[in-house]
Amino acid sequence: MGGRVTEVVIPYAPRPLQWDVHRGLESHRWAVAVCHRRFGKTVLAVNHLQKQALTCPKDRPRYAYVAPTYRQGKATAWDYMKHYAQAVPGAVPHESELRIDYGNGGQVRIYGADNPDSLRGIYLDGVVLDEYGMHPPNVFSEVLRPALADRQGWALFLGTPSGKNQFYDAVQTAKRTEGWWFGEFKASETKLLPESELAAARSVMTADEYAQEFECSFEASVKGAVFAREIQALRESGHVCRVPYDPAMPVDTDWDLGVGDSTAIWFTQAAWSGEVRVIDYYENSGQGLSHYVDVLHKKGYTYGIHGAPHDIEVREFGSGRSRISLAAGLGVHFRPLPQFSLEDGIHAARMILPKCYFDAERCSQGLEALQHYRWDYNTRINEFKPVPVHDWASHGADAFRYFALRHSVPKEKKPKASRDYEPGWDDRPHDISQRSGRYAWANQRRGGY
Numbered sequence: 001m002g003g004r005v006t007e008v009v010i011p012y013a014p015r016p017l018q019w020d021v022h023r024g025l026e027s028h029r030w031a032v033a034v035c036h037r038r039f040g041k042t043v044l045a046v047n048h049l050q051k052q053a054l055t056c057p058k059d060r061p062r063y064a065y066v067a068p069t070y071r072q073g074k075a076t077a078w079d080y081m082k083h084y085a086q087a088v089p090g091a092v093p094h095e096s097e098l099r100i101d102y103g104n105g106g107q108v109r110i111y112g113a114d115n116p117d118s119l120r121g122i123y124l125d126g127v128v129l130d131e132y133g134m135h136p137p138n139v140f141s142e143v144l145r146p147a148l149a150d151r152q153g154w155a156l157f158l159g160t161p162s163g164k165n166q167f168y169d170a171v172q173t174a175k176r177t178e179g180w181w182f183g184e185f186k187a188s189e190t191k192l193l194p195e196s197e198l199a200a201a202r203s204v205m206t207a208d209e210y211a212q213e214f215e216c217s218f219e220a221s222v223k224g225a226v227f228a229r230e231i232q233a234l235r236e237s238g239h240v241c242r243v244p245y246d247p248a249m250p251v252d253t254d255w256d257l258g259v260g261d262s263t264a265i266w267f268t269q270a271a272w273s274g275e276v277r278v279i280d281y282y283e284n285s286g287q288g289l290s291h292y293v294d295v296l297h298k299k300g301y302t303y304g305i306h307g308a309p310h311d312i313e314v315r316e317f318g319s320g321r322s323r324i325s326l327a328a329g330l331g332v333h334f335r336p337l338p339q340f341s342l343e344d345g346i347h348a349a350r351m352i353l354p355k356c357y358f359d360a361e362r363c364s365q366g367l368e369a370l371q372h373y374r375w376d377y378n379t380r381i382n383e384f385k386p387v388p389v390h391d392w393a394s395h396g397a398d399a400f401r402y403f404a405l406r407h408s409v410p411k412e413k414k415p416k417a418s419r420d421y422e423p424g425w426d427d428r429p430h431d432i433s434q435r436s437g438r439y440a441w442a443n444q445r446r447g448g449y
Contacts, residue, residue: 025154027181031183036186036216037214050085050100053100056106061107064126067131070118090103126155137166163374226346227371230354239357243277251279251303254268262395265295266399266400278356281363307402373388
């Protein structure tokens with residue numbers, strides 16, 4: 001173009017609530033908007049990106065719309081982007097790259113969070129992360145946030161709740177952090193959809209589905225949640241309550257041991273009546289085995305079995321030692337499970353959940369993990385995959401699967417004795433005490449480790 005465009009009129013008239021989001025973005029660098037379905041967040045996002053690309057005073061401004069997948073971004077945003085760009089003199093759409101180039105050198109482009117490598121090495125003046133809860137949790141922190149750094153670009157996190165994931169974390173950050181803007185738009189409050197339409201939706205949706213999709217609830221059970229019915233039944237039947245520790249009974253632990261990932265531990269007491277008292281839960285990341293042994297010691301329980309998955313016996317390439325051997329050196333003698341399929345573990349968990357009583361306070365984090373453990377979704381064919389999503393919820397859920405399997409394993413499948421596991425000794429109650437800087441079992445039969 002020969003000269004700078006000074007005025008462009010596009011066929012977009014924001015509704016008052018959309019104006020709220022536009023104003024929030026113009027006065028804050030970081031913004032989060034939780035929107036009910038059919039709020040108009042995609043139209044809002046596309047037009048805000050286009051306006052910024054046309055008015056940014058920096059040289060060659062770059063803006064991105066990032067959807068959970070590239071295919072999804074094309075389906076939801078590309079037609080809108082081309083439609084509103086038609087009113088801009090000199091705007092050129094590039095179909096093969098889902099990109100609009102503007103006469104002033106500005107650019108808006110669609111990306112998919114499923115291909116983070118396509119975002120590496122670029123710079124950005126602003127980014128919209130649509131349906132942020134469905135993005136891989138590390139894409140913003142590892143890829144997009146650095147891309148915004150040198151130009152001090154902004155970010156808008158958009159979405160409808162889908163459990164307590166990274167979008168939930170962004171909401172909590174926006175609520176408590178100065179300099180962030182936050183907006184929440186529930187269908188019952190916006191009045192954008194007729195009551196007759198909402199009533200029709202309620203008639204074919206579960207209460208949880210409606211609460212999540214139209215009332216922006218992060219507490220509702222997640223679509224595709226593996227244990228949704230079982231957890232709901234536990235809460236309704238009073239199985240989530242106060243469950244005190246009984247010193248007369250041993251406490252068993254079941255672990256999901258992460259390597260460069262989270263480690264989760266369930267603490268349970270099995271009563272002779274068949275009920276299982278789930279008295280405690282612990283999870284952390286970036287810590288060595290000694291940290292978790294210290295946690296066991298500080299809790300002061302009398303311990304019985306320590307369960308772990310079969311791969312705890314695999315020797316690490318660097319040290320040549322297995323984690324079961326390393327744990328034994330710290331005083332924790334694990335009982336490794338035989339190898340079972342994912343389906344076996346989920347079935348075992350469903351069978352044992354009705355027998356469990358969870359301490360509402362100490363197990364709250366673990367219960368959240370069980371509630372939000374969900375099947376992965378194939379957006380290409382609109383079907384759930386036969387494997388769960390690996391996210392923050394999977395650690396606690398995996399540890400619970402191992403616990404359930406340990407209770408369901410026939411005696412003939414129990415692991416044979418080895419130097420790191422001694423049936424008969426390890427199964428008896430024992431306390432951890434600290435001696436000469438190392439941990440020892442107080443009622444251990446033998447003298448040393």
